[in-house]
Amino acid sequence: MHCSKLFSDRLLLAFVMCLSAPFVQAAGGKQTVSSCLENGKKAFSAKEYLQAQDTFTRCLKLDPDNVEAQLSLAGVLLTQDDLDGAEKYFNAALTSMKRTSPYWSYTYSMLGDIALKRQQNDLALKMYSKSLEYNAANVNSLVGKGVIVEYQGDRQGAAEYYRSALAVEPLNLIARKRLVNLEPDYLTNDEMLAALKQRYAVAPDAAQLTEDDRALFADIHKAEQRRGIDYLKNKYPKVPQEYLVTINKDTDFEREMLTLAGYKALEKHIGQDAIAVFQKGGVPIKDVFDLRDMKGEKIFKADSTLTDSGFFVYTEALQNRKAFLLPKEAVPPTQAFLNKVASRVQELKDAGYVEITRSELKMIQNQTKCSEETLRSKLGLYVLNVTKNDRRYFVIARQTADPKKGVPYYYLMAAHAKRNPNVRVPSNSLVESYSYYGYTVCLDDGNLLE
Incomplete structure (x- = not known):
């Protein structure tokens, strides 16, 4: 049985039922940890979560360092959205686990879910990645990582994670639904x-x-x-x-x-x-x-x-909300300002820039690990502020003497080439050199790797 379903009670139930402790009763009727865990599993499978919580808590009193009891209690608490309690016992299990334990991947995956529920996406991504180091086929972590990458704007990268998850678990409805949502971004020309x-x-x-x-x-x-x-x-x-x-x-x-x-x-x-x-x-x-x-x-x-x-x-x-302009209502901002913006856009295009979407910018940031400030100051990204809440993004598409300026365009075209083999990906000595040594363009802090 796979102990990695997806973002649901089903995953936790599958894990609890995967625990291998047999039913054992000590002489004289004294309860052992094994029999205690068995009772907790029965309560959990019956969705009697408060009873399961009490039972697993009692199991830990019998053996405070029992990994299966720690993980089971953490799972019950997560089912009830007690994120702090669940995190406490998942982390406790990590300190108690043997190096050969089969539960490393599961535990890090659950910590990833907790971080994702808290909208701590960077931490969640770290936890899912750690989980996949122990088990590259952990479906929960593959989908979780895909969700975060999708939030970051790298829709093609997200599709690859969902496809990997479906390769392991073809009936996973979450991965399949999210993959369907992304079809315009990842289908090849022939598939489309x-x-x-x-x-x-x-x-x-x-x-x-x-x-x-x-x-x-x-x-x-x-x-x-x-x-x-x-x-x-x-x-x-x-x-x-x-x-x-x-x-x-x-x-x-x-x-x-x-x-x-x-x-x-x-x-x-x-x-x-x-x-x-x-x-x-x-x-x-x-x-x-x-x-x-x-x-x-x-x-x-x-x-x-x-x-x-x-x-x-x-x-x-x-919804009784007005989001339109009547024929005589003025456009905010003024047309004169929009014309000025259009003129600046044309100047940028004449200078060899191409416009990218915010999703494409997020994809470039995800691939390079560079912050927007680094992309602007050192890698040729140009940001045009139209209004307070409207920004347009441009990258240099022409070959320049400085390969740094062509880094964003290289990743943009590489992403397009995944979908359309006819797209030509420009050469870039900086990217190719870093790729050869397995480096990203920037460090984890978003600054350029010099």
């Missing part, structure tokens, strides 16, 4: 083209993925993640057959997806609903199609469907 064919969104004989195809896949996938299928099911007593396709029927991997026809119908229905919501909120019908988002962009397309920003405005309106 096949996914579009499954949705009847490209010709059956299409041999190459175009940029328009890629954008279409991202849009359909986003609609699915926004529960668009449930939306259609609420609209129709029976959803038209041509709107949905189901793959892996009657298996644990069964999945419904929108076809191209279903996606178009969904967009049309949402657009119609949005019109009604805006009118109900007091917007005259003559002004509805001229509504803009807070950046001044129209929220309706020419075909009366919503833009991506328009969908956000619509969902805010459903």
